[in-house]
Amino acid sequence: MTVQEPIAAPSSKWSLSGLLLRGSTQFGLLVILVVMWVVLSSIAPGFLSRFNLNSLGRSVAIDIVIGFAQMVVLATGGMNLAVGAIGICSVMAFGYLLQVLGLPIPVAIAATLLMGAAMGWLNGIAIVRTGVNSFVVTLASASLFSGAMLILTRAVPYNALPPAIGEFGKAAVGPVPALLIVAVAIGIALYVLFRHTVLGRELLAVGASERAAQMSGVPVGRTITIAHVLSGMLAAAAAMMLTARLAAAMPSVAGDDWLLPSFLAPVIGGTALAGGAVSVIGTVLGALLVSTIRSGLLILQVGNFWLPLFLGAFLLAAILLERYRALLVQRHRTRNA
Amino acid sequence: MNELFSRVIRVQWSGLLAVCILAVLALTIVSPNFLSEYNAFVFLRSLCVSLLVAYSQMVMLGVGQMNLSIGALGGLVAVIVGGLMDAWGVPTLPAIAIALAAGGVAGLVNGWLTVRTGINGFIVTLATGSAFAGINLGITKAIPFYNLPADFVAFGNGRLGPIPNLLIVPLIVSVLLVVFFSRTVTGRHMLAVGGNSHAAELSGLSPNKAIIEAHALSGLLAAAAGILAVAQLGSAQPSIGADWLIISFAAPIIGGASLAGGSISITGTLLAVVLIGLIQNAMVLLQVDPYWVTFLLGALILAAVWLNRYRAVRVGED
């Protein structure tokens, strides 16, 4: 009986395949990001301007949290197409609570988070109870949620929010936007959750093998429900951050527009669609990459219209590269076995 | 009588048909305008694009895959056909042929990427959908093409009594699809792969070939939907297709298709589109907030999925 040794470095000399073997997806992403930043800043000096970095930081913050909202469900091997719908519901709820009811900001934040959690809980319960695929359930609930929100609010924006909201959206600690700090704080919390808590392990165990998890006594149904509750809360958080950035609660800015970014960041960052593995840092880097592409196109005056083409192409390229890397690792392992 | 009844409920779309009939009766009673010639025309015209969009997704569900790029593909084809006719002055029929071919090629790209890379079809079509939308917006800068040939626009607006000219396209497509999936080798092989890919492979079929064929067909249908949408609107709007995602899944699923593949119903999908159209029409006639349509669509999907499970248990399937 032999035990396979962990993957050893194939050779000490620097080679592309060696780097691919040793490095992780996240490392590869980081390299790509650095290259992009170097290139962009050398051909467009405006890229590193304080203004541009600040605007990039604020938009990436929201992309990160949207990515997290999808990531926690991907961890369990499901998906949540209702991230955007929960987002717009939360935007409008937040606006309503602040402007119409005049609630204090902390209370409004707590209430909005709670509402996001409740919508996630409904998704989770529907999936677990009926045994219907999460894709179908969240497709339907997305329609339900946004329909209900539109009926109730008639899609009229809330423009007269307390000024503190908009101020927070613009605020910065030194060069770092406050919104980015929020996103990073959420990221750290999620990192700890997945790395160092029972719940995190249970989420990943369910995603990696539902049967094995159940056979180890993991309450699978409850775990899936919790993933959706978390996803709802994160979508609500992203929605409030968006509201702060725009200093207004507008229903048109979220919704369907969140579908692609919610998958882009985690999937580029190495979170498997099959479940069982997440990368918080990868999701952050993935969101950063998306925002860098967007910002770079703007600064190069290519125009925002081509953005989706680049995002789509990049998503495919990133996954293909990761496949290729995994294949190399596997070949290497077989050769050594 | 009893046996007839039990045979009727065995048919998957029987419930849907009953609901549609009830909805028509109710609307006739509540709103006298419903059966007016013009309203009937508006109602029927609203079905045309939706039907093709729904079929485009249905084909993918048949082979056990999904296509998230249908809307973007339709939008891209819409501006291609518009651009060909407006900017390049290509006559109507060649323009339509080129645009359809573009849709088919885009579908082939989807299929080829899915099969060759082994990446989940969900992610592949999410990515290509984004790419198609990017090409669309990059070319048009979100500006529509307005100067379309008069014959093309006239066809899009024409009608025979309450029957819109446009309806002929989805009707022909419906018949062709029924024949395709029930009587052609390619169609049967697609459903076999969707039903049990492993078994199909052991029988000597190629699942990869079936998946690529399904994507090509899906692309053609999405392209047809895009062209029809241009004809209906009288202009090639780059935003065409942006809101197709939900309907593309809703109609086949409400019509009884299973996401697991191999089980689709053309009649069911057709009836589901009719039902959704009736709801939309009712909202207009009864002057209800049109946002209710979105809400009801979600409720309808959930109800249909739940009912299908219930029926499967009752009839003793699976």
Add this chain to the structure above:
Amino acid sequence: MGLLVEQASKSFPGVRALSNASLELADGEIHALMGENGAGKSTLIKIITGVHRPDGGRLLLHGEEVAFHAPREAINRGIAAVHQERNLIPRFSVAENLMLERLPTSRGLVDFAAVEREARKMLELVGLDIDPRIEVRRLSVAQMQMVEIAKALGHRARVLLLDEPTASISDNEAESLFRLVRQLKAQGTAILFVSHKLEEVLSLCDRVTVLRDGETTLAGASMKGMARGDLIEAMIGRKDRAVVARHRSVAANPVVFEARGVATAFGHRDIDLTLRKGEILGLYGLVGAGRTELARALIGKDKVTSGEVRIKDQPVRIRSVEQAIRQHRLGYVSEDRKFEGVILAHPIRSNIASTVWNRIAAALGFITAKREDRVAMPLATQLEIRTPNLDQLAGNLSGGNQQKVSLAKWLAAEVDVLIIDEPTVGIDIKTKGYFHELITGLADGGLSIILVSSDMPEMVALADRILVMHDKRIVAGFDNSHDYDTVSRSIMAAIHAQSGESVEKPGQAMADATA
């Protein structure tokens, strides 16, 4: 000569599945392929059908050397297999399934009248009297099997492999299958018949090849004059595998787990069993007897529909695996190591600690690799899980080490009662012995064990008491004398008495069975 396999070898990471195995399959014969679970039968079949490529050895078809790269190539050369899992499209008609890859067309459209006509001929060939227009999902398992055979013959198969065709069909259905197989033999087809059931092999087959631990122990021996004992010996080779069995006395120990008149949704009826502290209670049965399904019901994975389960003399209702572990300290080592036993993509430490995450966590559910290691490390050492570190993914381990991880997680949970299902399937012989010692050692340490196994020597070596299961009922129960011949005869007699075959009744076993 129909098909010749010469000196075939095949290794998978961590286990040598076949070493120099040979098979000689003549035209017009029914050739039995036998062996315990994990002996290499399915690997051999997969090599013949082009699913696997052998590492060494060669394959000759009608005297010509062949190498298959895909199942299709084997099919095209006239080798057809009927696998254990059904390979039909459930929503398609029988006729269409039969003709799927060569649907006849007229003017571009499928000619269903012709499909039906052809299908009727094919069904006639196997003597299956069903309407070819019926959907496959409405058929019984036996009918599906016949359809698959018809399909295989439709490919003009000269070599037909039947992998445990009688595992999930009734005796009557099996009879008509045998008639068909004999008829095919008369027509000159070479038939390889894989089965666990000694009786049917003895009466049906002309020759037999037996595999044990990947090697051929009987190569095409004639069935004439062959006795059951010879086959069993070839399969298990007990002479060189005699496990030192100890008589352990547990009869005086308190009862820790009890089932009274338990029935399940799966079809079990009147299940009574009593487990004492430190006892190893064997649950023996052939494939399809319902052993695993019973275990799953007992640990709360499936429903117990009536009857009573008592733990430490208290009636309990176990609704989930989680509840079984947390409240009743009852665990289950799954037979399906790769999909239920371990999470392949997760490290060893998390796998072992997965049953106790809640217990070892600090406040707020906070947990670290260190905390997991505190539980996992001693067990990894105790069970000699060979790995450089606990970071290693379970998927990178050999089968034996994976099984150790699967067992370790229950030791971590400190369960009182452990159901161990087929612990040594697909595990090499040396590690097998290790597991046997380990299980006995755990019982000596006070763990109460229900050992589910279809491995007769394992059962005879380990169990203190043996319950025999057949057709979802417990049909016999007796103390294990650890004498292989008497015990195996008693077990087989109990099973065959139920099958309605006339076998001499060993009195002791049957008397105990009704108690």
